[in-house]
Amino acid sequence: MGSPVVGCSCRVCRSRNPKDTRSRASLLVKKRNLSILIDTSTEFRLQAIREGITHLDAVFYTHSHADHLHGLDDIRPLTKDHPMPVYAGETTMSDIKKRFDYIFSTKPGHKGGGRPKIELLPMPSEGVTIQGLSIVPVPVFHGDMRIYGYRLGDLAYITDCSRIPEESYNVLKGVNKLIIGALRKRPHPTHFSIDEAIAEAKKTGAEYTWLTHLCHDHSHDELLEMLPNKIEPAYDGLCISV
Ligand SMILES: [Zn+2]
Ligand SMILES: [Zn+2]
Ligand SMILES: [Zn+2]
Missing domain, CATH: 3.60.15.10 (Ribonuclease Z/Hydroxyacylglutathione hydrolase-like)
Known part of the structure; x- marks a missing residue:
């Protein structure tokens, strides 16, 4: 749920230690020019701004629970030039297609901007x-x-x-x-x-x-x-x- 938890006033949620402010979990991996992300957490946009992320080479998913997936739409500015390779297990792939159906829609009127470009790929074992x-x-x-x-x-x-x-x-x-x-x-x-x-x-x-x-x-x-x-x-x- 992150902390502070919405509506909670426990001592940890009220703490002034910045390390007690916990956004939802994800991992950015950097190697020279390479940047990959594991999970797009609910706070992905704020995490990306905080860490100065200007490009991502690929996104990997652990699973499709809300706290790990629902920041997906906010990779949109990073997919202007090319579709983002997104690797996930089978169940996660089908959940992504259901919850973000507009990203994959081919209906007229859905062309153009307003959604991230994604290349959804099965994670090889x-x-x-x-x-x-x-x-x-x-x-x-x-x-x-x-x-x-x-x-x-x-x-x-x-x-x-x-x-x-x-x-x-x-x-x-x-x-x-x-x-x-x-x-x-x-x-x-x-x-x-x-x-x-x-x-x-x-x-x-x-x-x-x-x-x-x-x-x-x-x-x-x-x-x-x-x-x-x-x-x-x-x-x-x-x-x-x-
Ligand atoms: Zn609390
Ligand atoms: Zn979970
Ligand atoms: Zn979780």
Whole structure:
């Protein structure tokens, strides 16, 4: 839901620490001139302005939940010159076509501006390589939904997840830096709790871990105190070098 949560006046939502203002989760990956984005969060427009994004080479989706997808329309200014390659799993592709039907409409009157140009592509299970960077999907479970995390070199990004199947640990082998979703201390049916995320992080063997997709139960400073060494809460604008 991001924090502050609409209508909430809890201590975290009222916090003046900028790190307690959490927009919805996404990841920008930069390598020389290459820029790729994982998920267009609800706040994509504001995140793109904050980070000075002037071009994107491709967008990858983890899944189609509102908090990860609904910023899609705002890539429009970045698709003026060429259609944006957008990679997604099968279910996410069909959800994108349903929710953004106007983007794909061929009806007369729908020609011209007013919508982003998108080239929707199925995510190959072996991954894709763009300008020397390989992006490999990591199938994980988000409740009953099978969705994607992604591996990029020795970094893995797994947001909404409640179970990592054993075979996906082969894809994660050798990962050094892990960004993993942890909603809160209390258990949740479709997201790892903080303790579950810590256990998964240890299982991957990653040296450094950041928790993302955190809700308003705990402030950034409380999380820093409760987390073990080399596991930290992520925050808006966090930059990780790999
Ligand atoms: Zn709150
Ligand atoms: Zn989700
Ligand atoms: Zn989510």
